[in-house]
Amino acid sequence: MPPTNSAQDEDTTSPQTSFSRQTSRVRNFFSVPAPVKTLFNSVPILTYPPNELPQRAPKSTRIPILYVFSTKEDAAAGRPSFNPSCLKWQAFLNIVGINHRLASSNNHASPTGSLPFLLPASTSSNASPDGVKPITSNKLIKYAKDHGAVIEEPTNMRHEAYQSLLDHRIRSAWLYTLYLEPKNFSSVAYPLYISSISSNPLVRASISYQLRAAAEAELLKHSSIIDTDDLYSEADKAFEALSILLGNDPWFFGHEKPTLFDASIFAYTQLLLDENMEWKERKLCRALRRRENLVQHRERLLVRYFGGP
């Protein structure tokens, strides 16, 4: 096999060299002639130090910054974000001990179009002409491993099944209760997501409409109609299953330290049980409060990794 391969290579190299000869001839034709090149190398005659950046430009830091949905004050204090996907990764980074700061942001800033994303620290080692590359949420685990975190891989086969409970049943109920329940939308979603974007009422009305339409479209992806009782009862059953799974252990699946799965659960339990959120339609909150061990799980994480309620 190897001799025939090399014979093949020899056959293909000769046309390649003539092709590369032709391309180099074309390149030489378009390249800058030598005297002009020496002229180009001698300008500019005088180079000053770079211009100062405007005031809104963030100062370069040694600590990575996680961009999440948050208010400016909460971000400065390190308090939990009010968005489940942001809070999941915020809790995860706190659990694995990656020191980071928060910055309040919106979806347009993200490379993927959704928060959160992490901007690594700008140290001299990774200073490149392109600047620091943002780390999106799907690459955060790898980033944490690269920076010395010890992460336990999920070994339990039932992990996938319970993760899907969270991603579908609980998430759908969350979307409905936050965006499509009128009382909750005006008391929770509007001040958090919409008022902070702009002060103009027309802009706010347009964004509210877009947000509710997006939530409805997301719910209609999984079923042809939106049945509120069905959604709440499915979420209740999911909470029950998670409660049984946790049992009397401090962390899920009997691990000694919390894992990404604990952070995912915390993302929803924290937001549903937090009094500051001011939920008006509390059906989902009541369903969760009935499961005592989930409430304690949330308090445990809150005290350990967020400095208490």
Add this chain to the structure above:
Amino acid sequence: MSAVFLGRFGTWVNNTKSSSRECDDELEMASPVDQGDDLFESLRKTDEKKLEEKVKALAEKEAAYNEKAKERLMDLIGSNSTLPVTISSIRLIGAKHTRRSFLDRLFNPILSANRDAPYTLSEALEQVGSAADRLRKFDIYHEGISMFIDRPSPTDPSSTPTDIDVYLQARERGRISLKTGTDLGNVEGSAYGELHWRNIFGGAESLNLNASAGTRTRSAYQATFDTPILSDPDKRVSIDALSSSTLKPWASHEEALKGAGAKYSWATKSGTTHQVGYTGIWRQVTGLAANASPSVRNDAGDSAKSSISHTWVADRRNHPFIPTRGYLMKTVSEIAGWGPLQGDVAFWKSEIETSGAIPIPIPGIKGDSGVSFTAGLRAGMLYPLPLGFTASSQPSRINDRFQLGGPTDVRGFKIGGLGPRDGTDALGGDIFAAGSANLLIPFPRVGKDTPLRLQLFANAGRLLALKDRGGNTQRSVSSTIAQLGDGLPSMAAGFGAVYAHPVARFELNFSLPLVMRRGEEARKGLQFGVGINFL
């Protein structure tokens, strides 16, 4: 005044014309007749030449008669210029869709019934001529509005001996026109479709709907409703709505705009134009590139701007693209978000542009040598103000800051090549000043009558961001302005060719940057520029 015929004298001109044709028939009968078979062929051959000659002679005679008629009419008007006349009626023929009230406001002041003193003939013709000029400016009639004057019949009891009737004849333009084509703006090409609906309610109101897509503006939709005020073409009110999405590769993002505004524009007698308007716009910085810098990520998202702006232009150059004489002055001022305006951003933004051209006489060449020297200066400032009725002002956003650099701006630098930069992103600045000096020389073999010129230029600019002086806006603005003179401005010089097409000015320059700041992006070598408004 395109054509003026006085009733009686019109017929006299016609009589003289018909007599010339009788003479020509006699000439034809007197032409020689050849004998034999060659007769037919000789007639055929010479016929063409003689026909041409006859046509030429006829045309020359007509031209000569028209010249003489014009001279006679001028003499007539001249000698009768102080003849007292009263304008008893003005009729506009051919304007089916124009509103009566609209025309009334235009013509009522001219009618003698509304004036105490009678006109002289020359005054009357002047007044009607200026009214016809105003009609032309509305752009609802085809070119060539002709004016006729006649005396009303003396048997009409309502007429006085000095009465004249004025007839204006115009042809209305089509009310709806649909245009598609390509457009050239400053360093951008686009394709557009436009619907223009003229004279909607009979008072020269127009509605313009425009949809375009271009190299930089991914999509833009605009609707403008425009109407003159009080039948005066120089005073216009317009209402517009806009939705566009523009790529800004020099700052790694795309800006989506949705907004509406109302504007009032007027022109003074000396030719300067003013425009005052209110605009409310929702801006969205979105579609960030993968390598966008943290500063741009910080400014991503939505903001609403509510502002009042004023534009003043005085253009006294003899040519918009290769001026040899005159000057241009333009100021644009905008105040946003202050007091009752609300919105998300608040600032006072002011930009001034001046340019002048002088011809350079060359010893040894008589008259206009075609060589001219033009110089231009642009400066601008963005002064942050407290939003609404709050007390403290916020720093500026990337949507509002100025950009400097480019083939139509400071040549020799890339678009947005000057000013503060984070990585490869041009963040823009709050205060800038730029100047340029160009020498335009006609090409030696081609001459000065073509729109082609050789250009030698040197230009410089400086774009700075406001310094942080602990919230004291006045100190930060004054210290930033002082920094403009700190060291040499970034400059480039070179030479190239300029072509002034009626649509735009095209330039191809070879330039080298001489002074730069680290991070600023210069373009060494050839640079091509297309635009309307060059520095």
